Amino acid sequence: MTFLRNAWYPAAWSADLGDAPMELTMLDQFIVLFRGEGGQPKALHDACPHRFAPLSRGKSRNGRIVCGYHGLEFDGAGRCVHNPHGHGATVSALRVRAFPVAERYGMLWIWMGAEGGEESHPLPDLPLFDDPGLTWVHGQLDVRVHYELVTDNLLDLTHVEFLHPFLASPGNAARTHYRCEQMGDEVRSVYTIRDEPVTGLFQLLWPDTPERANMVADIVWQAPARLSLKTSMGRGESAAGNDPQLVVMHLLVPQGENATRYFWAAGRNSAKDSEQVSAMLHQGTQNAFEFEDEPMIAAVRSRMRSNDLMAHKPAILPFDEGAIRARRILARMLGRELAEQASG
């Protein structure tokens, strides 16, 4: 399995975890997320140690989760703390694995790696989420492919003209200047287009929209699969702070070998109080991923019949550099993690 285990993965938007337990699959593991004592988010392996009923089918009550099959209760640390049968003996074998959970950027993050490893791995640093000048909408969807194929799609913005015509003007690809750089284990792709007709999306965000402007789209990838895209349109040679900006965060979670949960959030620095713009941005972003990107990536996968892209000897075009670099970095990190597991 090509998953990096020693990492924090987003599990859910915090606001989406209410009183009911939430069932998740992450890195081929079944996980139940629920509110423990004081409402603190907790994550356990989603299989009761008695007969392996999914705990997510039970209820959370008083900070515990109650198995829906025979009623054993577990606390947020995975200890069995109540047995409703006979004399109520709880035995040490009745224990489920607990995963560390943290809350940041309005999301719940789960540490999927070795026990105790979370201490030396800080939560992901996504400073755009903390920008007080941005108003956000967010969503999520499930994609039926390996997460690296989704990363490939996101690191290549040249597909926009063809797959999302509403977001680009005709002939855009020919006018785009592309550059890629690597900063340690991060990859950055920058696309600039001078004197570009302002797209329908930016007309929404820009009062007194000019007909043409310079556009910069700047996307940064961090392993295993976090991407921050900042797009701005302005009159200057490079993006200025007060130009209309649209930031889209893409956070990918491998559910299994051919399944990815895809969280996205779109922030803007203009038309910030407009609920109409929020609704349109939400629907437009969700629809683009769900009805344009996802079917194409799934169709690509159907022709590849496997996830080993390089084994298929794809034709490499210059703008593929970012995706290729990200794949190499991830492969190196995966190799290192496997070697550590083998030696440790």
Ligand code: FES
């Ligand atoms: S399967 Fe959970 S209590 Fe029996």
Ligand SMILES: [Fe+2]
């Ligand atoms: Fe796309």
